[in-house]
Amino acid sequence: MRGVVMYAPGDVRVEERDVPRIVEPSDAVIRVAAACVCGSDLWPYRGIERLKGPRPMGHEYVGVVEQVGDEVRDIHVGDFVVGSFFASDNTCEICRAGYQTHCVNRKPIAAGGAQSELLRVPLADGTLVATPGPPDADLVPSLLAASDVLGTGWFAAVAAEAGPGKTVAVVGDGAVGLLAVLAARRLGAERVIAMSRHADRQKLALDFGATDIVVERGDEGVARIKELTGGYGAHSVVEAVGTQESMTQAIRATRPGGHVGYVGVAHDVSLNGTELFFSGVHLHGGPAPVRRFLPELIDLIWTRAIDPGKVFDRAVPLDQAAEAYRAMDERSAVKVLLRP
Amino acid sequence: MRGVVMYAPGDVRVEERDVPRIVEPSDAVIRVAAACVCGSDLWPYRGIERLKGPRPMGHEYVGVVEQVGDEVRDIHVGDFVVGSFFASDNTCEICRAGYQTHCVNRKPIAAGGAQSELLRVPLADGTLVATPGPPDADLVPSLLAASDVLGTGWFAAVAAEAGPGKTVAVVGDGAVGLLAVLAARRLGAERVIAMSRHADRQKLALDFGATDIVVERGDEGVARIKELTGGYGAHSVVEAVGTQESMTQAIRATRPGGHVGYVGVAHDVSLNGTELFFSGVHLHGGPAPVRRFLPELIDLIWTRAIDPGKVFDRAVPLDQAAEAYRAMDERSAVKVLLRP
Incomplete structure (x- = not known):
């Protein structure tokens, strides 16, 4: 065969x-x-x-x-x-x-x-x-x-505790990130912010129920998410890339007490314990x-x-x-x- | 004054x-x-x-x-x-x-x-x-x-989702760790394993409701927790120290899908993204x-x-x-x- x-x-x-x-x-x-x-x-x-x-x-x-x-x-x-x-x-x-x-x-x-x-x-x-x-x-x-990809995006949204009344941001516009958008909406999220700078992926994200698109990345992306959420950060953030930058972006875009669901397979990622401690976020993820x-x-x-x-x-x-x-x-x- | x-x-x-x-x-x-x-x-x-x-x-x-x-x-x-x-x-x-x-x-x-x-x-x-x-x-x-210390130990036990039917392990035998033992029991945990090698602190842990004492640390401590939990690891682990060793021990002692509640103020702690990813644990904590x-x-x-x-x-x-x-x-x- x-x-x-x-x-x-x-x-x-x-x-x-x-x-x-x-x-x-x-x-x-x-x-x-x-x-x-x-x-x-x-x-x-x-x-x-x-x-x-x-x-x-x-x-x-x-x-x-x-x-x-x-x-x-x-x-x-x-x-x-x-x-x-x-x-x-x-x-x-x-x-x-x-x-x-x-x-x-x-x-x-x-x-x-x-x-x-x-x-x-x-x-x-x-x-x-x-x-x-x-x-x-x-x-x-x-x-x-x-x-x-759907099962992984779904798990990420569940791990991020997407649900009614929540604002969910999604870092990563690959298939998993895009399907996390779909999952977040199906799970009842009020607002789903897709982070993407590619027109074709932005369009798919909107098809899947994204309510907002953020094109900025890194610290600028974090600032934009805060701007969209009354300065607090998102309740829930999905990380679907697996790099140091994406993970940092996800943690920083989450409000204290909020949830990060991460499913990007981590490659050379190292989390600073002090930053994580003072962020007050929940972190859950891994192989879905x-x-x-x-x-x-x-x-x-x-x-x-x-x-x-x-x-x-x-x-x-x-x-x-x-x-x-x-x-x-x-x-x-x-x-x-x-x-x- | x-x-x-x-x-x-x-x-x-x-x-x-x-x-x-x-x-x-x-x-x-x-x-x-x-x-x-x-x-x-x-x-x-x-x-x-x-x-x-x-x-x-x-x-x-x-x-x-x-x-x-x-x-x-x-x-x-x-x-x-x-x-x-x-x-x-x-x-x-x-x-x-x-x-x-x-x-x-x-x-x-x-x-x-x-x-x-x-x-x-x-x-x-x-x-x-x-x-x-x-x-x-x-x-x-x-x-x-x-x-x-009580409020912090309590938060750690809540963050670790201590509750009925759960086995909770506590890393750290300072006041916070000891009171996390008390909290875990009050929250209904079935079994609470205190990790301590000091007789006076072991005694307090038992007074507060610990059901088991583990004296081993690091990888040996992790092996002992697994032994006590059918090879799976604890459902819930409280980290109440704040060092690289204690954090690693806490994550490794937790079963996949389990919860780590960490409240030891992190000092020079760095978490390996790959290990965390494949551990499948939930992580939550910070200043209580x-x-x-x-x-x-x-x-x-x-x-x-x-x-x-x-x-x-x-x-x-x-x-x-x-x-x-x-x-x-x-x-x-x-x-x-x-x-x-």
């Missing part, structure tokens, strides 16, 4: 790989209907994260179950399924508290590489959620978004427990209450994965869907 | 100072019934925090109102009052959300120096809470504790909004439901303040009460 492998920064190839098979009795193998390139895939692509060798790529996927192991009970051959980027048992104490990405038995989906025709999913019952039936074609991008939100998100998509698939502004056949990476690296596309 | 002034590390003097008077119409002047030395007073005493010149000391106090400004409505001459270490208006949006230490009009009590016979308290109506009447003498230490909790705490003390005054294991006349600092620096006393 064909699958994407990254050999070095900028060197992404689609090549013949071994056909995945059931290894553990709790596994499933799915035929990938759609996959995509993640903002976090760009870290090794840009050489910021080191590759130890050729790496199968991809951890976002929807598809049809082809095979299940003997112990799989809830997922069946033929189901159309959405899964998260960490396999989880969904039964341990951490999973039951809603933190499936930290499951004591978790396994990274990226190990198999979801940018491929077929994918082995460990702990299928705890990881995959079946849709009510085969989806209409136009729902596939949205279901794919639920697999990571997407599995917690999947049933609810699938339902919202299925009933067409939300349309997160709009973040995919391009779709290419799997064989053109290198072009998909290039477009996202150059920011000529927000997010590219891959069709195996 | 007599008051404590710190001139240099280790150099604490009691000297004649100007009698405080009403400056703003929202001020009160109180005759201090009891004050004390705070763990945070030891930072400049030990030379870790720089003094820019002679500094009046003290920010914990109870006393009797002697004078009020023209605009003071709720506090009256003759009231016995407890206040917090930041004066707050208690009316701004930040105060109303329960973060009075971040009040947009806040003023540090330390500017006046509460280790003295008389103290000017700005924003009296928003800062002071009167007791139901003159307290019995044995309640005075507990009411004084409410002014900072003691004012939020004062009415409830005074009520618990007044009805003798709690006895936080036990943290004072010594009381000396104000004139012996230097000895009080020495005893706390050497850790031969947990907390020393000063009688003006």
Whole structure:
């Protein structure tokens, strides 16, 4: 079967790989209907994260179950399924508290590489959620978004305690940031400020329910958020980038007692303890427990209450994965869907 | 009037100072019934925090109102009052959300120096809470504790979301840590693990409701907490020291999705963004909004439901303040009460 492998920064190839098979009795193998390139895939692509060798790529996927192991009970051959980027048992104490990405038995989906025709999913019952039936074609991008970017943006908004009466600011205008805008509005936020200086992303943010756009960054961006919030800062701030600047901006834009939800994978970020102490903010984030939100998100998509698939502004056949990476690296596309 | 002034590390003097008077119409002047030395007073005493010149000391106090400004409505001459270490208006949006230490009009009590016979308290109506009447003498230490260490320990336990069914670990066996043990139990925690290697402090922790004592520190302490919690880590961890080691220990001892409540004033602490990201914990803390909790705490003390005054294991006349600092620096006393 064909699958994407990254050999070095900028060197992404689609090549013949071994056909995945059931290894553990709790596994499933799915035929990938759609996959995509993640903002976090760009870290090794840009050489910021080191590759130890050729790496199968991809951890976002929807598809049809082809095979299940003997112990799989809830997922069946033929189901159309959405899964998260960490396999989880969904039964341990951490999973039951809603933190499936930290499951004591978790396994990274990226190990198999979801940018491929077929994918082995460990702990299928705890990881995959079946849709009510085969989806209409136009729902596939949205279901794919639920697999990571929507689930991550949603978690960020929940971690930032977006809700009625709140003003939410979103740092980062990638797919996750844009979908955090959507999530914040769905969660009832009164005002959602998207921080973006790109016209196409500003437009998507407004489509997703942003009420304000702030183009300034860093300290100027913080000053602008304060100006818009009576000098206090936002109640809730989503951080969806993962750099020192974005994290600092997020903390400083939050009022004392407010909440920062951070989901940008931290790269060389160091938080000054004294500044954090005196900020008085709440900080919560990390790898999003997407599995917690999947049933609810699938339902919202299925009933067409939300349309997160709009973040995919391009779709290419799997064989053109290198072009998909290039477009996202150059920011000529927000997010590219891959069709195996 | 007599008051404590710190001139240099280790150099604490009691000297004649100007009698405080009403400056703003929202001020009160109180005759201090009891004050004390705070763990945070030891930072400049030990030379870790720089003094820019002679500094009046003290920010914990109870006393009797002697004078009020023209605009003071709720506090009256003759009231016995407890206040917090930041004066707050208690009316701004930040105060109303329960973060009075971040009040947009806040003023540090330390500017006046509460280790003295008389103290000017700005924003009296928003800062002071009167007791139901003159307290019995044995309640005075507990009411004084409410002014900072109890209020801070309480906030830490609330920030760590201590509650029914939870296991709470407390890093730090100073007065704040010990009172966080008391708070965690009052808030309904099932299990409270005090981390301490000092017999006298262990005993106090047990008196305050600790169910377990852990003597190990650092990575060994973390391993011990995990051992006691089925390998997961504690649901809630209170950090009440303020060093790199204690903060790291607190974060690592918390399970993913759990809560760290940190109130140790951070000194040269730097948090690794990547570690924090992958820990999946909630982090909240800072200077405790003691004012939020004062009415409830005074009520618990007044009805003798709690006895936080036990943290004072010594009381000396104000004139012996230097000895009080020495005893706390050497850790031969947990907390020393000063009688003006």
